[in-house]
Amino acid sequence: MSSTSNAWIFTYILLSLPVHFTVSAAVHPFPINGTCHDTCGTMPVKYPFGSGFGCGHPDFSRYVRCNSDMLEFSTGTGIYSISEIDYTTGSLIITDPFMSTCSSMQNSGSFSLDRASPFSLTGENIFVLLGCSTNSPLFDPAEDLCATGSRSRVCRGLYSCKGVTGLGLPQNAPPSTCCVYESPIQLAGYTLDLPKLQCSSYTSVYSFGGSEGDPAKWKFGISLQYNGVGRTPPLVVLAKAMPGAGHGTQKFKPSSVLEPETVKLAKERNKRSSKWNLALVAGTFYLKIGNERSPRVSLELIPSWVKCSTLFSN
Incomplete structure (x- = not known):
């Protein structure tokens, strides 16, 4: 199967992935519960x-x-x-x-x-x-x-x-x-x-x-x-793979919840030990490999009360 067909498939359903990177500021957990109502x-x-x-x-x-x-x-x-x-x-x-x-x-x-x-x-x-x-x-x-x-x-x-x-x-x-x-x-x-x-x-x-x-x-x-505590909701980070997303994207696991006011830069390493940066740019998280921003993969911020999830292809 080609790398293109192996690219991630993403849908906005329930996100339940572990945290794979850390940020310097405090992060408040926000459980997404199936019993929550609007x-x-x-x-x-x-x-x-x-x-x-x-x-x-x-x-x-x-x-x-x-x-x-x-x-x-x-x-x-x-x-x-x-x-x-x-x-x-x-x-x-x-x-x-x-x-x-x-x-x-x-x-x-x-x-x-x-x-x-x-x-x-x-x-x-x-x-x-x-x-x-x-x-x-x-x-x-x-x-x-x-x-x-x-x-x-x-x-x-x-x-x-x-x-x-x-x-x-x-x-x-x-x-x-x-x-x-x-x-x-x-x-x-x-x-x-x-x-x-x-x-x-x-x-x-x-x-x-x-x-x-x-x-x-x-x-x-x-x-x-x-007061202002929690007035702006935490945001669920979802990766959105564009058509033709290439090798490496499958190694990245998006995090669950971040406070938008506190996140400036988050980092993680994939299995190949290459550094990937996660930077907030104009309200959207973009995946960066080295100093180059990938034009094919972006990480979107979704309000955390929205039921969403990420499905991966094999």
């Missing part, structure tokens, strides 16, 4: 998130998972449903089922955000503490923990809701037991300890829905930003 219920699931174990970036897997067609976010204080994800801005909205809203207010638990997590609060959040004791440290004049001015109108708006009766307060109660706390932008390691603050409940408003004067139209939830 939706959870009706919610699109894209990188860096995953639908289950072995899916998505490992730094996010302990915080986000799909459970019974519901995408969930976990922290030390509970499990929250994810109602929205904006992959363009790297943000998401989570909902605490015990958090108060205009239509329903109740005693709620605390909320925390792990300091080591790849998530932080966005500047859109307006945290409001409800039904607080007048002896709460929130109202210590020396601490200045509650917002004043226009934001204080949020308390009056919430206390005008019928749902406030769920906290044992009359509708339109004086806002003296309410505190508006605006979270610092990009704050990580956040903790809202209601027992310590002596408050019955909390809520978070991330949008006024175009009507600041009508709390029934406000959007309740917690807006989070996820």
